[in-house]
Every structure is written in C-alpha cells, then in structure tokens.
Amino acid sequence: MDPIVAEWGNLLLRWAHIITAMAWIGSSFYFMHLDATLRDVPDIPAGKGGATWEVHGGGFYEVKKYLEAPAHLPQELIWHKWQSYSTWITGFFLLVWLYYAQSDLYLIDPAVRQLSPFAAGAIGLLGLAIGWGAYDALCRSPLAKNEMALSAVLFALIVGIAWVFQQFFSGRGAMIHVGAVMATIMSANVFMIIIPGQKKIIAALTSGQVPDPALGKRAKIRSTHNNYLTLPVVFLMVSNHYPLVWSTPYTFVIVGLVMIAGALVRLYFNLHHAGKGHQWWTWIVATLALAIAAWITMSASPAGRERLGLSALVEPAVAATLPKAPLEVEQIVTSRCSMCHAREPVWQGIGIAPKGVMLDTAERIARQKEAIRLHSVLTHSMPPNNITEMTAEERRMLSLWVNSK
Numbered sequence: 001m002d003p004i005v006a007e008w009g010n011l012l013l014r015w016a017h018i019i020t021a022m023a024w025i026g027s028s029f030y031f032m033h034l035d036a037t038l039r040d041v042p043d044i045p046a047g048k049g050g051a052t053w054e055v056h057g058g059g060f061y062e063v064k065k066y067l068e069a070p071a072h073l074p075q076e077l078i079w080h081k082w083q084s085y086s087t088w089i090t091g092f093f094l095l096v097w098l099y100y101a102q103s104d105l106y107l108i109d110p111a112v113r114q115l116s117p118f119a120a121g122a123i124g125l126l127g128l129a130i131g132w133g134a135y136d137a138l139c140r141s142p143l144a145k146n147e148m149a150l151s152a153v154l155f156a157l158i159v160g161i162a163w164v165f166q167q168f169f170s171g172r173g174a175m176i177h178v179g180a181v182m183a184t185i186m187s188a189n190v191f192m193i194i195i196p197g198q199k200k201i202i203a204a205l206t207s208g209q210v211p212d213p214a215l216g217k218r219a220k221i222r223s224t225h226n227n228y229l230t231l232p233v234v235f236l237m238v239s240n241h242y243p244l245v246w247s248t249p250y251t252f253v254i255v256g257l258v259m260i261a262g263a264l265v266r267l268y269f270n271l272h273h274a275g276k277g278h279q280w281w282t283w284i285v286a287t288l289a290l291a292i293a294a295w296i297t298m299s300a301s302p303a304g305r306e307r308l309g310l311s312a313l314v315e316p317a318v319a320a321t322l323p324k325a326p327l328e329v330e331q332i333v334t335s336r337c338s339m340c341h342a343r344e345p346v347w348q349g350i351g352i353a354p355k356g357v358m359l360d361t362a363e364r365i366a367r368q369k370e371a372i373r374l375h376s377v378l379t380h381s382m383p384p385n386n387i388t389e390m391t392a393e394e395r396r397m398l399s400l401w402v403n404s405k
Contacts, residue, residue, distance in 0.1 A: 003374040009097050017090040024083035025230055031080075032227045036273035038065055067216055073205055081195050088187035091237075095180055099173060100124065105370060109170035123168050124177055131161055131181035132188050139222070154225075155259060158182065162252035171246035172239075172356060178255050179236030182229050189222040227270070231262030243356035244297045257293040261286040324362035325369075329401045333365045333372070336388045373402035 038050030044066065051064040099107045100121040107124070108115050115123070134157055143150050161181055165174035197215035204211040235258050239245045245254060268282040325333070340347045341359040357371065358364050365372070375382035376390070377399045383390055 003370055003378060006097075006102060006370075007374060010094070013090060013094040013097055017087065017094050020083060020086040020090055021234075024087045025234070027080050027083055028223075028227055028230060031223070032270060033273050034063055034065065036270055036275075067213075070205075073202065077202075079195070079198075081190055084187045084190040088183060091180065091183055095124070095176070096121075099176065102370070104367070107169055107173035109173070112166075112170060113168050115168065120169070120173075124173075124180075127161065127165060127177055128181055128184045131158075132184050135185050136188070136192070139225075144221075155256070158259065159252055159256040162255040166249075166251050170356075171248070171251050172243070174251055175236055175239050175246045175255065179233050179239075182233045182236070186226045186229055186233070189226055193222045194219040228263045228266050229259075231265055232259045235262060241355070243354070244352050247352060247356050248297055248299060250296050250299075253296060254293050257289040257296075261289040261293075264289075323366040325365035326401060327362075328397060330362045330365055332390070332394045332397060333359050336383055336390045336394065339388070340383075369402055372398060377402055 034052060037052045039052060040046055041051040041064070044050060044064065047067075049064065049066040051062060054061045054063065100117070103115075103117040103120045107120050108117070135154065138144070138150060138153055138157070143153060158178065158181070162174065162178045165177045168174075169177065197219045201211040201215055232255075236255070245251075248254065264282040264286040268279050271277070271279050324330075338358075338360040339345065340350050341353045341357050343353070343358055343360065345351065345353060357368055359368060372382075377395060380386060380395070
C-alpha cells in the first residue's frame, strides 16, 4: 500500500473512530448516571422506575425511566444505537486498514510466530467471533444467575483470550485484538440483545400485550457489562502508542490488571451516583493493580530490569531467512536511529524503543522499510528535529533503497 494513502487512511479512520467512541462512551456513562440517580415518583409504581431532575445549558430537565415499559408510547422515540454501531464499524475498518493490510509491520512478529498475512488476519477475525460467542453463551447459561461468578468467569475468559493472541501476534497486535474482542462484545450486546429486546417491548405495547419484564432485565445486565468494560477497552486501544505496556511476555497479565482497575473506577462512580457514599477502597485497589502492571512492564525494559536488579531477558532468535537491508543502508540507519530504536536504547530518557520499533540489525531495518520510507524519506519526521543530523545524501540513499524492488 502506498505509504501516503496508508497514513491518510489511518488518520481519517482513527479520527472517525475517536469521535464515534466519544459519543458512545458519553451516552453510556450518562445513562448509567441516570439509573443511579433515579428516585421514586408518584406516577410510577414503586420498583417499576423513577425520575430525576437535571440542570444543563441554562435549562431544567425532568427525566423518567420505566423499568418494564410505560402504559403508552409517544409517536417518536430516540434510539441510542448508532453511537455503538458506528464506533464498531470505524474501529473494525481501522483494524483491517492498519493491522491486516499492513500486518508485516504491526501484527506479525517473526520472533513470536511466522505467519502469512492471510493467516494472521484469519486468526484475528476468528478471535473476534469466538470471543463474542463464548461471552454470549456464558451470559445465557445457568451461571448467569450468579452475577459474581459470571463476572469472574468472564474475566478469566478475556485474560485467556489475551494469552492466546500473545502466542500468535506481536505484543502490540495481541493487545489491540483483546481490545477489539471486548469492543465487539459491547457493540454486539447493543445490536443482538439490547435493541432487539426494546423492539419486542414496543411491539407488545402497540399490540395491547404486557411486555416480558425479562427483556428489560436482560438488557440492563448487558448494559452494565458494557459500562464496566469501557475504561479497560479505552486503555487497550491507546496502548499501541506505548510499547512499554505491550512489549512484555506478560501482556495478558497487564490486560487482567487493567480490567480490575478500570472496573473498580467505574464501581466507585456508580456507587457514588447512587448515593451510596465514597468507596475509597476502590481507588486504592485500582492504584495497586496499575502499580503492579507498571512493575511488570519494567521487566521488559533493559533499563528497568537493571533498576530492579533483574537479569537481562534473552531475546528470541529471529529466523535467518528474513531479508536484510544493504550494508550502506544499515550503516546509515544504525548511526542515525539505533541510539533510540534498539533493544537497549542509549539515548538519555528513553528506556524502550519508541513504538517498539528496533533498527539495530539489518533484518529489523529491512522489516521497517515502509516506515522508513514514510518517516525519513517522504517526510523528515525522523530523526525527530533531525537531532542526529541525518544528511540529505543519506536520505537520498534511503530513498533509492525504499523505492527499489
């Protein structure tokens, strides 16, 4: 793929994805807040709903909720579903554009497993389908009668999926796919459970029948799951910019710790909005979980391991059949770039190679050919501010190489 097209496609898809995600997450948090602040009112039977008053933008709002459905419906209803659908659609196309169309650069790590681009994409898509299928089956099983037990099993499921992805993909690819599985679960909850249930309730009301209360309860459970998954998903989606997070052999453990921390933060706000006080213990445990995660990530950094008094990690051998950059290109890149982009960076303040990109061997340089084309030939963004003084002649040599067949 042409690097300029790839970069613009990445930017526009990511822009759309962020905007739609903000809308979806915002509405999710808002409705969870509404549920927590509802109070009994005379015109809604006790235990069947409630109302709350809000002030915003100079106006006052009275919002009511009916748990089982009102006696009648208005002519127009606002459906909150396209925020979810558009977030998943843009995220899926971004996944395909960045990780499948450019799998050699972002998804496949020969030191983990030699995969063809087709096989890597198939594994990723299969993982999304299996993740949703397993989650939905558990929610429909007798285990769902015990909320705590179901939550524990779902937690183990996601951590297990993270471990499996780590056996096939780069750390970056594994973590983004775990986030994609969780996002797929969230959006499928809306598309497959919540919206169909609401349509059945409306159909029952319009035909003069009494709606099945189980439909509303099922939708509420799935909506609650979405609420507690939101913060971990956001963390996983932005983690691809921070190689220290995913360049450890224990990425799946990081996923578990982030899920614990994110869920506890949401628990604090949900309880607080419900008038159940300030459960400060949730912040203490969440902070501890993130501190453990940070400690684990330090084990992936040579500087961090030295600080912790640990022995150096043994790097997996890369297949000898991988292509190599020409000697003159290797000399240019290693002299201008490898002080940062190496397994043990020597540039002050950098503990791990930026974005996990290492350029300290001929094989690694060849693997990053397209990235070098974009950042050092088409643009001069690397080295940053040309801090290592790469010359125009050196960039010309790189241009000849990246444009060669």
